[in-house]
Amino acid sequence: MQGAGNGATFCSIRLDQELQARVDSLQMQGLSLFDKISQLCTKLLDLIKRKKLENESFSGNDVLTVSDYTFEYQSIKGGIESLKRSLKTIKSVLNEKLNVQEQSGEIAAGSSPSREETDDFELKLKEEAMLSRVLKEAVLSKELDIEQLEAVLASSLRIQDVMRNEIQRVQDELSCITHKAKQLELQVSKKDEAMNEIQQDFQESAKELAALRGALKTVTEERDLSWQEAKKLRRNMSIMQNEVVSLKKKIEALDEDILVKEGQITILQDSIDKPFDIICSPRSLREFDME
Numbered sequence: 001m002q003g004a005g006n007g008a009t010f011c012s013i014r015l016d017q018e019l020q021a022r023v024d025s026l027q028m029q030g031l032s033l034f035d036k037i038s039q040l041c042t043k044l045l046d047l048i049k050r051k052k053l054e055n056e057s058f059s060g061n062d063v064l065t066v067s068d069y070t071f072e073y074q075s076i077k078g079g080i081e082s083l084k085r086s087l088k089t090i091k092s093v094l095n096e097k098l099n100v101q102e103q104s105g106e107i108a109a110g111s112s113p114s115r116e117e118t119d120d121f122e123l124k125l126k127e128e129a130m131l132s133r134v135l136k137e138a139v140l141s142k143e144l145d146i147e148q149l150e151a152v153l154a155s156s157l158r159i160q161d162v163m164r165n166e167i168q169r170v171q172d173e174l175s176c177i178t179h180k181a182k183q184l185e186l187q188v189s190k191k192d193e194a195m196n197e198i199q200q201d202f203q204e205s206a207k208e209l210a211a212l213r214g215a216l217k218t219v220t221e222e223r224d225l226s227w228q229e230a231k232k233l234r235r236n237m238s239i240m241q242n243e244v245v246s247l248k249k250k251i252e253a254l255d256e257d258i259l260v261k262e263g264q265i266t267i268l269q270d271s272i273d274k275p276f277d278i279i280c281s282p283r284s285l286r287e288f289d290m291e
Helices: 010-054 060-109 113-189 191-273 276-280 282-290
Strands: none
Touching: 010 060, 010 113, 060 113, 113 191
């Protein structure tokens, strides 16, 4: 279990190898994350610039692209969190390893054989514990990578479903357009027949129009005659209205004369009905004069 020259244990060598491997892996993981972040930012900027130039709203494909970018961002965010956790673990293990090496140097400086054996055993246990932590962290990192791959696979399946639905929609639209095209072809095939019918209708309409023009001329002449007769009737009506007004005035004058005559007749009748002596009395004469 011990090395030949420097007294390093197999566990210590294995720990150094695992730490080096994890550091290299984390370095590659960090560089990969940086590349993904750069690519995602470039894609987003290109999308924004394109939409700004086109001055259009997001279509269905653009929404799908944004969904992909969102998922990619979440994946990058998860990778960054995993990288932080791994770096924290590796840093803790390196600090602990440094402390173990310092303790190992102190043990090598001078102590009893039994104490040295006990301390050496404790150092081995600590190194094995650190190695176990590094291996657990590596396993956890692999599990997270597997989860991310599963999420990527699920996202790819969802995208495939969306694309399948989009393809089906496009096929339905194509079928509808094909049906409309056939209808248009049928309409075009009937166009000549319709044009002939329209020409015949036009000729008949032209004949009817000529007849209507002749009738219109006759109606216009009759209208002029009717208008002249209407003018004469209006003049006669005006004269008759004036005569009616004059007659009404005469009737009113006659009514007044009739009323006066009726009053006089009434007075005379009253005078006739009274006795003669009374009529001849001075008092009656005065009353008659007053009346």
